[in-house]
Amino acid sequence: xxxxxxxxxxxxxxxxxxxxxxxxxxxxxxxxxxxxxxxxxxxxxxxxxxxxxxxxxxxxxxxxxxxxxxxxxxxxxxxxxxxxxxxxxxxxxxxxxxxxxxxxxxxxxxxxxxxxxxxxxxxxxxxxxxxxxxxxxxxxxxxxxxxxxxxxxxxxxxxxxxxxxxxxxxxxxxxxxxxxxxxxxxxxxxxxxxxxxxxxxxxxxxxxxxxxxx
Amino acid sequence: xxxxxxxxxxxxxxxxxxxxxxxxxxxxxxxxxxxxxxxxxxxxxxxxxxxxxxxxxxxxxxxxxxxxxxxxxxxxxxxxxxxxxxxxxxxxxxxxxxxxxxxxxxxxxxxxxxxxxxxxxxxxxxxxxxxxxxxxxxxxxxxxxxxxxxxxxxxxxxxxxxxxxxxxxxxxxxxxxxxxxxxxxxxxxxxxxxxxxxxxxxxxxxxxxxxxxx
Numbered sequence: 001x002x003x004x005x006x007x008x009x010x011x012x013x014x015x016x017x018x019x020x021x022x023x024x025x026x027x028x029x030x031x032x033x034x035x036x037x038x039x040x041x042x043x044x045x046x047x048x049x050x051x052x053x054x055x056x057x058x059x060x061x062x063x064x065x066x067x068x069x070x071x072x073x074x075x076x077x078x079x080x081x082x083x084x085x086x087x088x089x090x091x092x093x094x095x096x097x098x099x100x101x102x103x104x105x106x107x108x109x110x111x112x113x114x115x116x117x118x119x120x121x122x123x124x125x126x127x128x129x130x131x132x133x134x135x136x137x138x139x140x141x142x143x144x145x146x147x148x149x150x151x152x153x154x155x156x157x158x159x160x161x162x163x164x165x166x167x168x169x170x171x172x173x174x175x176x177x178x179x180x181x182x183x184x185x186x187x188x189x190x191x192x193x194x195x196x197x198x199x200x201x202x203x204x205x206x207x208x209x210x211x212x213x214x
Numbered sequence: 215x216x217x218x219x220x221x222x223x224x225x226x227x228x229x230x231x232x233x234x235x236x237x238x239x240x241x242x243x244x245x246x247x248x249x250x251x252x253x254x255x256x257x258x259x260x261x262x263x264x265x266x267x268x269x270x271x272x273x274x275x276x277x278x279x280x281x282x283x284x285x286x287x288x289x290x291x292x293x294x295x296x297x298x299x300x301x302x303x304x305x306x307x308x309x310x311x312x313x314x315x316x317x318x319x320x321x322x323x324x325x326x327x328x329x330x331x332x333x334x335x336x337x338x339x340x341x342x343x344x345x346x347x348x349x350x351x352x353x354x355x356x357x358x359x360x361x362x363x364x365x366x367x368x369x370x371x372x373x374x375x376x377x378x379x380x381x382x383x384x385x386x387x388x389x390x391x392x393x394x395x396x397x398x399x400x401x402x403x404x405x406x407x408x409x410x411x412x413x414x415x416x417x418x419x420x421x422x423x424x425x426x427x428x
Contacts, residue, residue, distance in 0.1 A: 059427030128393050129357045135349040143343045168397045171427045175389040179342050183382045183397065213273030213385045 001206045004159035006050035007043060008181065010173060011036065013165025013189030015067070020189075026070035028191060035193030036078050040085060042198050043118065050119040050156055053078070054173050058127035061099045068099070075124050076103045082122070083107070086114035092152050093125035100125040110154065121155045128172040150176055157181075159210075162201045164190040180212045215420045218373035220264035221257060222395065224387060225250065227379025227403030229281070234403075240284035242405060249407030250292050254299060256412050257332065264333040264370055267292070268387050272341035275313045282313070289338050290317045296336070297321075300328035306366050307339035314339040324368065335369045342386040364390055371395075373424075376415045378404040394426045 018028030091107040232242030305321040
């Protein structure tokens with residue numbers, strides 16, 4: 001099986017899951033932690049080299065405070081959890097905004113944990129416009145120059161994006177690294193993660209031809 | 215029904231259609247013209263305000279010359295065909311490359327034809343890296359400034375992208391205007407276009423909640 005080098009994870013549906021389970025919306029984020037670790041372990045075993053988790057965005061921070069607090073806490077916990085694994089870990093996001101949690105500042109330079117087997121990027125207070133805001137007027141259409149000017153320049157091209165929660169859109173996820181990505185949508189909500197979701201996504205990816213736009 | 219303001223069209227599968235019909239690959243482009251007009255007429259009737267057709271990309275120009283000639287000719291014919299409709303028409307692409315057909319140079323400034331009812335953008339020799347190459351170092355994350363720095367700045371945010379040919383990816387299509395777009399994939403190849411494709415896509419779009427990342 002052809003395993004993607006880099007998988008982007010959009011773990012959506014936490015609030016809808018909470019409401020369906022008789023909880024308040026903000027209670028949907030905590031139950032997303034265990035799936036994140038399970039997914040990491042499956043990808044590590046399969047030989048995936050890089051994983052990017054879509055934590056929260058600058059768009060998301062416009063939600064009610066009780067929700068922003070809950071998803072921020074879940075992201076802090078998730079990054080700490082992943083730092084106990086074999087990972088080369090980097091948090092990417094706008095640190096100049098007050099919405100960026102100071103607990104994660106030490107992770108904004110890539111650090112190796114354990115054997116550092118997998119490159120993990122975790123987007124926290126990420127905004128596509130923030131990401132693009134330093135793309136210089138390079139008088140060039142050279143891809144490397146453009147990619148190197150991104151705030152997220154340490155994140156590679158994404159081969160496969162898996163989105164939970166049924167929505168068929170990027171919602172601002174890494175617009176430049178995603179230009180050639182294949183999208184796989186899972187209707188189940190993220191807290192209802194099952195290993196079979198990943199296996200099915202990878203099986204589907206294996207059947208796609210990769211042309212990089214050619 | 216909530217009709218999208220702006221629909222992006224990725225008319226893929228011409229070559230696979232040709233091969234399936236016992237033709238050589240380059241013969242798959244011509245039969246894509248009629249569907250393009252049919253789609254325009256349906257969208258006009260439904261009250262869609264803006265349509266963007268993905269003609270060909272700088273990536274595509276790396277294909278064998280017999281194919282690049284065929285898809286370039288099909289794009290020239292398509293633009294001329296649309297200029298006979300009620301359309302405010304603009305061709306967007308890298309005119310500085312020899313792959314840009316000189317026949318379409320007059321269309322690189324927006325022109326009104328007939329009643330100019332619909333805004334139509336046609337991407338010809340378009341490259342995502344070309345599009346982003348002028349995004350200035352604005353020391354800002356202001357969306358308007360970024361969007362105005364795009365080569366494709368005259369093209370609005372895309373609400374719905376419909377892709378024919380079964381592939382689930384953007385292939386470099388307007389990365390900035392697509393950050394919040396909903397994707398609808400049709401397995402049939404583009405020359406096998408049916409009006410029901412569009413109606414189903416719009417029905418599906420009507421069921422999506424629009425959050426713009428929020």
